[in-house]
Amino acid sequence: MMSNTRTAIGVGAVALACILGSAQLVAAPKYEVVELAESGTIVGIVSFDGAAPAPQKITIPAGEDVCHSDPIVKEDVVVSADGKLRWAVVSLKKPAKGKAFPADDPEKPIVLDQVGCRFVPHVAVVPVGRTLRVLNSDGIQHNVHGKAKKNKPVNKSMPKQMKTLDLTFKRAERIPFVCDVHDWMKSWVIVSKHPYYAISAADGSFKLDQVPVGTHTVQLWHEKYGTLTQEVTVAAGKEARITFVVKPTEAAK
Amino acid sequence: MTIQKHRIQLMAAIPAALLTITVLAVTVAAPGCATSTDSEPVADLSRAEALFVENCASCHGVSGDGRGPMASLLQVRPRNFSDEEFRYVSAPGGPPTQDDLVQTIRGGRTMGQMPAFPYLDHTDARLLADYVRKLRETGVAKMLVVEFADDDEIEPDEIAEIAEERVAPGDPVAIVGPSAEFRIDTERGRALYADNCSSCHGASGRGDGLDLPKDELGNPIEVRDITSGRFNGGAAPMEMFKRIRCGIPGTPMPEASALSNDEVWQLVHYVDLLAGN
Structure with missing residues (x-):
C-alpha cells in the first residue's frame, strides 16, 4: 500500500510542478510607478445588450428596523433605463508602468460602509497594503466576511458598538464580502497593484486618466458576466473613447 | 472584443493523477519543470505518511480529500484538507497552531465522528499535524492554479508562496484570565x-x-x-x-x-x- 501511495504522490507532484512551471513562462512584470511626461485618457461606456432586467427587490425577514429603512434591491446586475450597466470594473490589463495611486489621506480612507443592511459601495477598489475602513453605520450586529483566496480570509464580528474596522490586503485580488447575519448583503473589494481602475457609474460611464501613451489592453470584469477585453491606443493629451457591450447570453457564470 | 470565461475549465485539463497529489507536490523537484518552495519539509516524511495512512486515511482519504473508504458511512463528513479551512484554532481567524492540530488529533472532536487518538505520543501527533498542514498547503496551491489560471493579477511564481502563507500557523491569541475586578454578572x-x-x-x-x-x-x-x-x-x-x-x-x-x-x-x-x- 505504501509503495502505491508513493507512486501516486510522485505522479501528482510532477503534474502540479509542470502546471506551475509552464505558468511561469507568462509571468507578469511588476508595476512600476514613473513620472509621465505625456499621457492620455480613456473614457467609455458599458452597455448592456438585452432587455434590462427588472430590479430584484430583496424580501427582508422581520427583525431589525434599520434593515427596513429603505427597500433593498440586488446590485449584482444594475442596468439603467437606457441600457447601461453599473458596477463593472474597468482596468488596464497588466500595465508595466504608470502613475502612482493618489496619496494616502488618513482623513479620507477608502470606506466600505454598512448602511440599511447594505454594503456601500457595492464595489470598492483599494490599493495593496492600504487601509480599507469598514464602517457600521447601522449600529446593529453584522459580521464582515471577506472570502479571500490569495489573501487571508477575514471574518470579524462587528457588533453594534463597533463602528470601524480597518483591514489591509497584501495581494491583488477580487474579494467577495458578505455578512452571514444578513445573507443578502454582498459587495466586492478589488485589491489592486496599480491605479488604473474605474467602476462604471449608474449611467455606465467610466474614465481612466493619466494613461501612458501607447496601446493598452483594457479589461472589463463583472461579477455576473465575467471578463471582456479590448485594445485601445492612447495618444498624448487625447481622449480615447471605447464602448464595452456586455451580452448576458454569453454570461460567464 | 472577446468574451472569456472567468473561471476557465482548466480542471478538465489537469491529469487525473493530480487528484492524488499530496505532500510531496511542493517539495519534490520534477525533472524539466521544477518548482520549489521555502516551506519546511515534514521532519520524518515516511513515518508521517505511514501514520496518516494507518490512522487517518480510512476516513480522510490517502490524499486528504475527505473521501476515504469509510467516509460514505459517516453521518458527519470527514474534513477535506484540500479545500476546507481547519476549524478549531487558537489564532484569530486561523490557521491553527501546531498545538491546535495536535489537540484535535489526540483528543478527537466530540460532536463529529472524529475519534480521539490518545495512544499517539506527542512526537507522532506533531508529525501528523505537520503532514495534514502540508496536505492543506498542496490543496491551496491546486485551488490557486485552477481559480486564477486566467487572472492577470497573480504572479505565477507566487502560487507556492501564497499557499505556504495561507496555511502557516497563526499567532495564538493571548488567553488572559478574568481581571481582578471580574464578577460573574x-x-x-x-x-x-x-x-x-x-x-x-x-x-x-x-x-x-x-x-x-x-x-x-x-x-x-x-x-x-x-x-x-x-x-x-x-x-x-x-x-x-x-x-x-x-x-x-x-x-x-x-x-x-x-x-x-x-x-x-x-x-x-x-x-x-x-x-x-
Missing part, C-alpha cells in the same frame, strides 16, 4: 449575548437565528444549539474563550475582536448557563 452576559451572538445562535441559544447557514463550500451547516450543552470545539471555559475570540474559519462564526477579555469571560459564563451548567 448574568445580566451583563445576557446583554453581551444579545448584541454579539443572538443573531445567529437565536435569542434563547437554540441555534435558530440564521435561515440557511452554509460553510465555505456552500454546504449546509448547523449553527450550534447552545442549550444542547454539546460543543464540537469543547465545552471547557478555555476552549469557549478561544472559539469566541478566534472564530471558526470556514464557517459564518466570526472573530470577536471588539470585546474585552472580561466581556469574553462574561459570555463564556452566560453560554455555560444557557448550556444548562
